[in-house]
Amino acid sequence: MKSATAGSLRLSLLTAGVAGLVAAAAAPAMAQQQQAPQGWFKACTKQEDVDICNVQNMIAASNGQLVTGLSLIELKGKVNRKVFQVTVPSGRLVPPGIGLQVDGGKAQKLDYVICFPDRCIAEVALSDQIVNSFKKGSELTLTSINFQNQPNPVKISLQGFTGAYDGPALQQSDIEDRQKKLQEFVTKNNEDFAKKLKEEQEKAKTSN
Numbered sequence: 001m002k003s004a005t006a007g008s009l010r011l012s013l014l015t016a017g018v019a020g021l022v023a024a025a026a027a028p029a030m031a032q033q034q035q036a037p038q039g040w041f042k043a044c045t046k047q048e049d050v051d052i053c054n055v056q057n058m059i060a061a062s063n064g065q066l067v068t069g070l071s072l073i074e075l076k077g078k079v080n081r082k083v084f085q086v087t088v089p090s091g092r093l094v095p096p097g098i099g100l101q102v103d104g105g106k107a108q109k110l111d112y113v114i115c116f117p118d119r120c121i122a123e124v125a126l127s128d129q130i131v132n133s134f135k136k137g138s139e140l141t142l143t144s145i146n147f148q149n150q151p152n153p154v155k156i157s158l159q160g161f162t163g164a165y166d167g168p169a170l171q172q173s174d175i176e177d178r179q180k181k182l183q184e185f186v187t188k189n190n191e192d193f194a195k196k197l198k199e200e201q202e203k204a205k206t207s208n
Contacts, residue, residue, distance in 0.1 A: 040164035049078035055165045057156060065089075066119060068142055068154045072126055072134075072165065082126035086110055087119050091147045098122045099143040102133045102158075107143075135162045 044053040053074045059067040069087035086098050094112050101107040110122035124130075134140070135158075143153040 040160045042164050042167065042169045044169040051076045053169060059154060059156060068156065070156065072131070074126070084124050084126040084130055086122045086142055088122075088144045090115060090118055090120055092120050093145040093147065093149065096145045099141075101141040101143075102137040103139055105133070131165065134158055135165070
């Protein structure tokens with residue numbers, strides 16, 4: 001049992017950085033804020049003697065903070081394994097895990113395998129059933145429970161999943177371009193927020 005647990009932990013540590021998530025603690029209401037555009041894409045890399053391909057989607061708030069990240073990971077080589085991971089901000093209740101629901105289907109529980117100071121990762125074996133349900137479905141609902149014992153459901157479109165899963169991996173330049181667009185999105189939203197805040201302050205001065 002200890003060996004299996006240690007193996008799962010090593011795998012989680014190995015794959016935790018593959019997705020390239022913007023890892024930051026998100027407020028309980030973060031999922032209700034405007035979200036940065038991402039969508040499904042595949043990225044492949046090599047770590048030691050293991051080839052890793054990751055079909056992923058990241059949901060980030062307008063300020064760049066993580067809301068939810070999904071990774072369908074396939075490892076080939078010295079380690080051969082397929083896993084499905086969901087990453088959420090820290091401050092979650094661990095026993096309930098994360099509920100996974102495709103459209104109106106039955107929810108599946110994903111147990112947490114590791115928590116970092118800024119995020120927690122739930123994991124389950126990636127089965128053909130999961131992949132096929134994603135290909136046939138239109139929307140995912142992922143529900144974690146925050147430290148206030150409140151459910152935080154996050155809905156994610158499955159549009160584009162099949163193309164990303166069955167298609168080729170993105171080139172490094174394409175990944176960098178996605179990261180650049182996300183940063184531009186975050187910068188613009190921060191500037192808009194600062195502008196609105198200044199306008200409110202000016203209004204407050206005028207009314208006094």
